[in-house]
Amino acid sequence: MTKTVGIIGGMGPAATCDLMEKIIALTKAARDQDHLHVLTDVNTAIPDRTAAILHGGPDPVPEMRKSARRLVSAGAELLLMPCNTAHYFYDDLAASVPVPVLHMPRLTAAVLQKAGIKTAGVLATDGTVQSGVYETALSNAGVRAVYPDQAMQRQVMRLIYDGVKAGAVPLSDIPVDEILAGLRAQGAETVLLACTELPIAFRALGLTDGCLDPTRVLAFAAVRAAGAETTAPDPW
Amino acid sequence: MTKTVGIIGGMGPAATCDLMEKIIALTKAARDQDHLHVLTDVNTAIPDRTAAILHGGPDPVPEMRKSARRLVSAGAELLLMPCNTAHYFYDDLAASVPVPVLHMPRLTAAVLQKAGIKTAGVLATDGTVQSGVYETALSNAGVRAVYPDQAMQRQVMRLIYDGVKAGAVPLSDIPVDEILAGLRAQGAETVLLACTELPIAFRALGLTDGCLDPTRVLAFAAVRAAGAETTAPDPW
Numbered sequence: 001m002t003k004t005v006g007i008i009g010g011m012g013p014a015a016t017c018d019l020m021e022k023i024i025a026l027t028k029a030a031r032d033q034d035h036l037h038v039l040t041d042v043n044t045a046i047p048d049r050t051a052a053i054l055h056g057g058p059d060p061v062p063e064m065r066k067s068a069r070r071l072v073s074a075g076a077e078l079l080l081m082p083c084n085t086a087h088y089f090y091d092d093l094a095a096s097v098p099v100p101v102l103h104m105p106r107l108t109a110a111v112l113q114k115a116g117i118k119t120a121g122v123l124a125t126d127g128t129v130q131s132g133v134y135e136t137a138l139s140n141a142g143v144r145a146v147y148p149d150q151a152m153q154r155q156v157m158r159l160i161y162d163g164v165k166a167g168a169v170p171l172s173d174i175p176v177d178e179i180l181a182g183l184r185a186q187g188a189e190t191v192l193l194a195c196t197e198l199p200i201a202f203r204a205l206g207l208t209d210g211c212l213d214p215t216r217v218l219a220f221a222a223v224r225a226a227g228a229e230t231t232a233p234d235p236w
Numbered sequence: 237m238t239k240t241v242g243i244i245g246g247m248g249p250a251a252t253c254d255l256m257e258k259i260i261a262l263t264k265a266a267r268d269q270d271h272l273h274v275l276t277d278v279n280t281a282i283p284d285r286t287a288a289i290l291h292g293g294p295d296p297v298p299e300m301r302k303s304a305r306r307l308v309s310a311g312a313e314l315l316l317m318p319c320n321t322a323h324y325f326y327d328d329l330a331a332s333v334p335v336p337v338l339h340m341p342r343l344t345a346a347v348l349q350k351a352g353i354k355t356a357g358v359l360a361t362d363g364t365v366q367s368g369v370y371e372t373a374l375s376n377a378g379v380r381a382v383y384p385d386q387a388m389q390r391q392v393m394r395l396i397y398d399g400v401k402a403g404a405v406p407l408s409d410i411p412v413d414e415i416l417a418g419l420r421a422q423g424a425e426t427v428l429l430a431c432t433e434l435p436i437a438f439r440a441l442g443l444t445d446g447c448l449d450p451t452r453v454l455a456f457a458a459v460r461a462a463g464a465e466t467t468a469p470d471p472w
Binding site: 013038 | 246247252257265266269270271272275276277279280282307309397401402
């Protein structure tokens, strides 16, 4: 008997679908009935996480808790948050929820540690970078984090907000090659796509090689934690 | 204030994500918070619909009702079923649910009628074809339905079950061009991808031109029914 997975979604909506697709792709299944029972709450009333961390925007935790309660009431036995920045609020949320909540940055750090990686580039929102969500998780796993410089970090934010979330800027307008070169020059052995909108952009750009996708790490861990078999031996 | 949308999903899981993505793409939005609140129950305990209709397999209605109840309890004000075959059980389900359930085949027939189409090819599971779900909806809208011959219908089932659901057969192994030519020879002005796995296969094959996608019709109707603006003027 597998466990029912609950997804606190809407941060953003496209990233929620991306996680669901990765769970499907990573579950060993030959027919609909072999897949996991997944409950998803695309709760678009959750306020922007970066705005809350950096600019005194409204607190997202009350709406995240509402989603968690709805999912647990409906039967979820295990919760996921497909939003890296939201993990800044992890302790607050997890303490108020009666089922386990998987921690995407810690799971990602463990994958890097197991692979023997010493330095990883981090591409993420300003909120994730400045709040140290990945810094802490990586440093606890003995991995050094390196980041884009200020000008390139602004381009990462454009890619996430104007490119993926708003669909207002063509992805090819963003100097992604330059961003990646800057991280590699600082010694990055791999690059974390540490905002759930980034794997979507990088797949569209054909640039996923040499990157680790925390959404895929989370999907892989969820399939195993729910008690199903994975189609791959690891989340790389 | 927009309405909360509920999706009775898992029939199959990939088709559920496909509907969610089409709702996102068709919603006019510049940021996460502009998108609709969507609750999804990927209920993979729902038995196979075609097996129930044609071979005396277990009745899917009790599990569909459980999903509907979970979604309505969690706040859904409007329900969708991203599975054409499941609409064979529509009356049974809708009668037991306190919120509207959108009817994908009827919505699709209305789109064809509005476009002045007189003959449409129907690609669907044996269950959908033999139960007449589309036959009835189309004929009520004054549209004639034409179908693949027996040999080609077996290939449609292979595409759906072995190609998309099981991922066990490369999509390019199925003679899709021949299937489409057979429908056009019978006078089809357009082809309905009337199993929710087919738009996924046809997109992967680059063959969506000249087809109407009922999943997109359902997504379009859902965005409007929930009270949001659509990014396109119609679902074609």
